[in-house]
Amino acid sequence: MKIEANNVRVSYGSEQVLKGITMSIKKNTVTAFIGPSGCGKSTFLRCFNRMNDLIETCKVEGEIMIDESDIYHPKVNINELRKSVGMVFQKPNPFPKSIFENVAYGLRINGVTNKKYIEEKVEWAIKQAALWDEVKDKLKKSAFALSGGQQQRLCIARALAVEPSILLMDEPASALDPISTTKIEELIYNLKASYTIIIVTHNMQQATRTSDKTAFFYMGDLIEYDDTRTLFTNPKKQKTQNYITGRFG
Amino acid sequence: MEETLEKPVGNKKPKMTFESKGRTVYYQMQDRIFKYFALAATSLGLIVLVLLLYSVFENGFGRLDWDFITSLPSKRASKAGIYTAWTGTLWIMFLTTIIAFPIGVSAGIYLEEYSSRNRMANLIEINIANLAGVPSIIYGLLGLEVFARFLNLGASVLTGSLTLALLILPIIIVSTREAIKTVPYTLREASFALGASKWQTIWNQVLPASVPGIITGVILAISRAIGETAPLIVIGALTYVPFAPTSPMDEFTVMPIQIFNWVSRPQKAFAENAAAAIIVLLSITFVMNAIAVYLRHRSQKKVKW
Numbered sequence: 001m002k003i004e005a006n007n008v009r010v011s012y013g014s015e016q017v018l019k020g021i022t023m024s025i026k027k028n029t030v031t032a033f034i035g036p037s038g039c040g041k042s043t044f045l046r047c048f049n050r051m052n053d054l055i056e057t058c059k060v061e062g063e064i065m066i067d068e069s070d071i072y073h074p075k076v077n078i079n080e081l082r083k084s085v086g087m088v089f090q091k092p093n094p095f096p097k098s099i100f101e102n103v104a105y106g107l108r109i110n111g112v113t114n115k116k117y118i119e120e121k122v123e124w125a126i127k128q129a130a131l132w133d134e135v136k137d138k139l140k141k142s143a144f145a146l147s148g149g150q151q152q153r154l155c156i157a158r159a160l161a162v163e164p165s166i167l168l169m170d171e172p173a174s175a176l177d178p179i180s181t182t183k184i185e186e187l188i189y190n191l192k193a194s195y196t197i198i199i200v201t202h203n204m205q206q207a208t209r210t211s212d213k214t215a216f217f218y219m220g221d222l223i224e225y226d227d228t229r230t231l232f233t234n235p236k237k238q239k240t241q242n243y244i245t246g247r248f249g
Numbered sequence: 250m251e252e253t254l255e256k257p258v259g260n261k262k263p264k265m266t267f268e269s270k271g272r273t274v275y276y277q278m279q280d281r282i283f284k285y286f287a288l289a290a291t292s293l294g295l296i297v298l299v300l301l302l303y304s305v306f307e308n309g310f311g312r313l314d315w316d317f318i319t320s321l322p323s324k325r326a327s328k329a330g331i332y333t334a335w336t337g338t339l340w341i342m343f344l345t346t347i348i349a350f351p352i353g354v355s356a357g358i359y360l361e362e363y364s365s366r367n368r369m370a371n372l373i374e375i376n377i378a379n380l381a382g383v384p385s386i387i388y389g390l391l392g393l394e395v396f397a398r399f400l401n402l403g404a405s406v407l408t409g410s411l412t413l414a415l416l417i418l419p420i421i422i423v424s425t426r427e428a429i430k431t432v433p434y435t436l437r438e439a440s441f442a443l444g445a446s447k448w449q450t451i452w453n454q455v456l457p458a459s460v461p462g463i464i465t466g467v468i469l470a471i472s473r474a475i476g477e478t479a480p481l482i483v484i485g486a487l488t489y490v491p492f493a494p495t496s497p498m499d500e501f502t503v504m505p506i507q508i509f510n511w512v513s514r515p516q517k518a519f520a521e522n523a524a525a526a527i528i529v530l531l532s533i534t535f536v537m538n539a540i541a542v543y544l545r546h547r548s549q550k551k552v553k554w
Contacts, residue, residue, distance in 0.1 A: 056365060105445075
């Protein structure tokens with residue numbers, strides 16, 4: 001198992017938002033987290049790269065193992081962890097730098113100074129994100145000159161450049177138009193061969209199109225976790241059934 | 250509401266459905282009145298400034314020449330110059346900046362990025378805001394006691410700079426914090442998610458994006474410092490200094506003190522000297538602002554929004 005979560009509980013101050021989640025995720029698969037707003041799916045996603053640590057009042061209990069090592073162990077270097085667990089956010093958030101520098105940033109903060117290596121790596125990452133043909137002639141231009149969909153693929157390239165083994169995606173297509181969304185979904189499908197991907201989504205069609213397994217969260221609990229096809233065609237819990245048929249959420 | 254879909258037929262007059270009535274007229278009036286009020290307020294400020302400049306230039310421009318700038322002060326108005334005053338002002342400006350800039354910006358970064366939101370932080374915040382409002386003469390007294398007497402620095406350039414640095418620290422801290430606040434959180438998140446440390450994130454993302462705001466704040470603060478007279482008089486800066494400072498430990502005078510000294514004399518010739526010195530002081534401020542605009546522009550170009 002690539003990722004194993006054991007009785008993970010998260011609280012903000014006195015408010016408990018995750019009430020003991022246990023699940024395991026296989027290598028090179030796409031897992032979708034679905035559920036209504038406020039169900040804790042994004043919070044859970046942010047446990048895997050410890051982004052929750054940035055919020056002062058947030059407390060994480062339980063155990064999360066990645067490649068059989070406990071990521072909440074006191075000896076874990078949080079920056080090393082985040083290098084191997086990349087993240088893509090809901091709204092494209094490129095840096096106010098050039099396209100090239102956006103992708104090179106992760107390498108530079110790692111102390112890489114070899115110019116040729118950086119150039120090769122940037123090209124490789126942008127190609128991985130299926131963006132190369134669109135930007136190869138304007139790498140020095142501002143990343144903000146790109147369209148929203150291109151910016152999001154640039155953010156994916158930026159995450160890939162530091163060679164993570166896991167990619168977390170927090171509603172990566174919710175701010176994009178349908179064509180850009182399709183491109184992102186195709187990209188997710190292609191990246192599966194080399195990365196373990198977890199995607200939070202509000203869009204159930206997106207979950208069925210992209211993922212191998214789906215987890216349904218509700219009010220801080222993991223209600224059901226199964227193969228995507230099974231979960232959507234033959235859910236075992238009433239709540240899941242109600243949610244995927246659009247009766248609430 | 251009347252039905253409005255009816256079309257004019259033949260001689261029938263078209264209906265007027267959207268004509269002005271009651272409330273709308275009132276709101277539009279309000280709109281216009283405010284516009285003229287704002288225009289009047291702006292013009293008032295500009296007119297006063299123009300009058301002031303006109304009067305200063307009329308009195309002082311004839312007196313302004315190379316000798317005036319390079320001459321030492323003198324008891325005879327026609328021989329007196331501002332050499333010691335403007336070198337003193339430049340010294341004070343330079344030292345005050347290199348003292349206040351790193352401390353103020355670092356404090357701003359600490360308060361905005363590192364300190365946790367607790368009662369201590371709130372207390373510090375309120376105090377800094379209060380410090381910005383303390384009359385400058387109080388800073389002068391502090392400088393006199395602490396720097397001039399206790400640290401035995403005397404009425405030196407260094408004492409003056411340290412005092413003025415204290416005076417402008419709150420302004421720099423507050424403007425640094427405001428500039429940092431405008432940097433979106435998503436930018437930090439993106440950097441952290443790539444494994445960047447806090448300092449890497451601040452240095453590579455937060456600071457470049459907030460440099461224009463920080464520079465503006467610093468320049469405004471320095472502009473305020475070079476106009477200050479009271480605290481420097483309190484620490485013992487002299488009105489008559491026969492030589493220009495050559496080290497931070499030398500005695501000094503500055504432009505505003507020189508101007509104050511000349512203005513307070515009865516002879517008309519000294520009033521002309523004062524006007525000419527004001528022109529020079531204004532020019533220094535103007536050049537400073539020009540530099541600020543240039544630096545802002547340059548740093549904004551580096552950040553590719």
